[in-house]
Amino acid sequence: MLRNKLPNALISLVMGLLACEQAFARLYDDVMASGYIRMGIYQDFPPYSFMQDGQPAGVDVEIAKRVAAAFDLELQLHWIIPDENLEDDLRNNVWKGHYLDKDEDNPLAMKKLADVMLRVPYDKAYAYKQDSLGYLINEHVVMKAPYQQERWQVAYDSERLDAVRTVAVFQYEPIGVEVDSVPAFYFTSALQGRMRKMTRHYTHPREAFAAMQDGEVAAVMAMQSEIDWLLAQAGSDQYRLAENGFPTMGKQTWDIGIAIRQTDRQLGYAVEEVLDRMIRSGEMEQLFADYGLRYTQPEFYQVAKEALTEQH
Structure with a gap:
């Protein structure tokens, strides 16, 4: 009798587990x-x-x-x-x-x-x-x-750069990006990789922005709202928004x-x-x-x- 009831008991247990998972x-x-x-x-x-x-x-x-x-x-x-x-x-x-x-x-x-x-x-x-x-x-x-x-946005240190009208400037000036992000891949591959050596990787945009404030990088790229927030927190006209536009990047908004x-x-x-x-x-x-x-x-x-x- 126990052998006949066992399959039904197993079925009931499985059904119960599924019910718990979806509850x-x-x-x-x-x-x-x-x-x-x-x-x-x-x-x-x-x-x-x-x-x-x-x-x-x-x-x-x-x-x-x-x-x-x-x-x-x-x-x-x-x-x-x-x-x-x-x-x-x-x-x-x-x-x-x-x-x-x-x-x-x-x-x-x-x-x-x-x-x-x-x-x-x-x-x-x-x-x-x-x-x-x-x-x-x-x-x-x-x-x-x-x-x-949402969209991508660059903020820059105006004491180091007069403006950022093209990303080509980052062949010569360092820029901070979040590790394993779209900006990270972009700046290490665009322009035949000529910006790779000037790309600095950080755990998150806040760390990259702090690096800009410490003079380690001249600019930071992250999502628009993240950049807006960091600029508002900094409260200084020294850090400004760059003109958007990232050739060959693909989807930007x-x-x-x-x-x-x-x-x-x-x-x-x-x-x-x-x-x-x-x-x-x-x-x-x-x-x-x-x-x-x-x-x-x-x-x-x-x-x-x-x-x-x-x-x-």
């Missing part, structure tokens, strides 16, 4: 009924999300607060430590959970996932990217609701949106409505301005504005 993949109704929403934001990533004086701060933290308030829900922040690539971040924080993310007292405990993840590059080609067998790589998530357009599980598009639509209201009302632009940042609307809004202008 925190909450649907819209679950989120609204729970009284809280868990928003995924990157850890130690100013000016987007970071700790300041013991409190969460940054534009994405403020956006998360406004989303929670719009639904009259308590905000729970799900801090994300970036993995090797975006696919890993989506898997670990949106639809599956990290295999090390376990409760030591209860190994079968449910993994915590973000209901909504912020600061996800909004790119249709990437969203529908396929593997070698033709399967969607990101089939478990939906990337939508772009709320900002991109939209930022959210990611939700493929099974809960309803929550994504609801959050999208909140972000859309913030963009159209000017609240989003003001939020960025409060942190000393320039704000650029996503491509969709720019195209719509241009079309409306042409009609008139």
